[in-house]
Amino acid sequence: MSKQKKAARAVGTKGMPRAEREKLILDAAAQEFGAKGYARGSTAVVAAQAGISKPMIYEYFGSKDGLYLTCLEHAGSRLVEAVAKAQKGPSDLTRAARTLEAIFRALESRVHDWALVYDTTLPADGPLHAAAAVYRQELNRLGAVGVAEFLDSSRAGEPLDTDFATHLWYGTVSAAVAWWRHHPEQSADDMTARFERIFAVLYPQTAAAEQR
Numbered sequence: 001m002s003k004q005k006k007a008a009r010a011v012g013t014k015g016m017p018r019a020e021r022e023k024l025i026l027d028a029a030a031q032e033f034g035a036k037g038y039a040r041g042s043t044a045v046v047a048a049q050a051g052i053s054k055p056m057i058y059e060y061f062g063s064k065d066g067l068y069l070t071c072l073e074h075a076g077s078r079l080v081e082a083v084a085k086a087q088k089g090p091s092d093l094t095r096a097a098r099t100l101e102a103i104f105r106a107l108e109s110r111v112h113d114w115a116l117v118y119d120t121t122l123p124a125d126g127p128l129h130a131a132a133a134v135y136r137q138e139l140n141r142l143g144a145v146g147v148a149e150f151l152d153s154s155r156a157g158e159p160l161d162t163d164f165a166t167h168l169w170y171g172t173v174s175a176a177v178a179w180w181r182h183h184p185e186q187s188a189d190d191m192t193a194r195f196e197r198i199f200a201v202l203y204p205q206t207a208a209a210e211q212r
């Protein structure tokens with residue numbers, strides 16, 4: 001970005017209400033940290049992208065950690081809320097479709113939010129890692145409950161099948177989001193439709209029952 005563009009953008013934020021400027025900063029920070037991780041993410045880049053001075057970030061959020069934590073809280077709470085709502089309904093294979101659709105819609109235009117929750121560069125013994133762990137554990141818990149209830153309703157499997165199936169589910173969700181990050185032109189509707197087509201091939205009887 002040229003110096004002229006940076007200056008023009010900075011001027012454009014003058015007089016902006018605090019809430020709007022804060023959102024501008026958080027959007028820029030989520031993209032920066034989501035792309036590079038906490039360790040490599042730069043508050044200088046965030047400031048440039050948001051069209052503000054770097055000291056303003058510290059005025060609003062106190063520190064890089066404070067900025068990251070706010071981004072994490074927004075991303076994590078949005079994902080947990082979306083997945084929790086998707087659990088309502090039958091405990092069959094359609095629950096997987098509902099859950100993935102909820103995740104896609106929560107991440108619409110914000111696929112980088114997933115990387116904030118699952119950032120591997122967070123210091124292992126720090127408060128940011130602890131905060132991220134809360135969201136990870138709740139998302140994992142919701143997934144494990146969904147898998148267990150499906151297997152219970154089907155009365156199938158051995159004791160370790162639930163654990164195995166739960167890990168398969170975690171891998172499926174992570175892979176779907178990772179694929180989406182490589183295809184950012186895809187909308188949430190595109191991703192949902194793509195999963196439904198694949199789902200219909202893998203489980204034609206279930207897909208046919210949904211259409212009735």
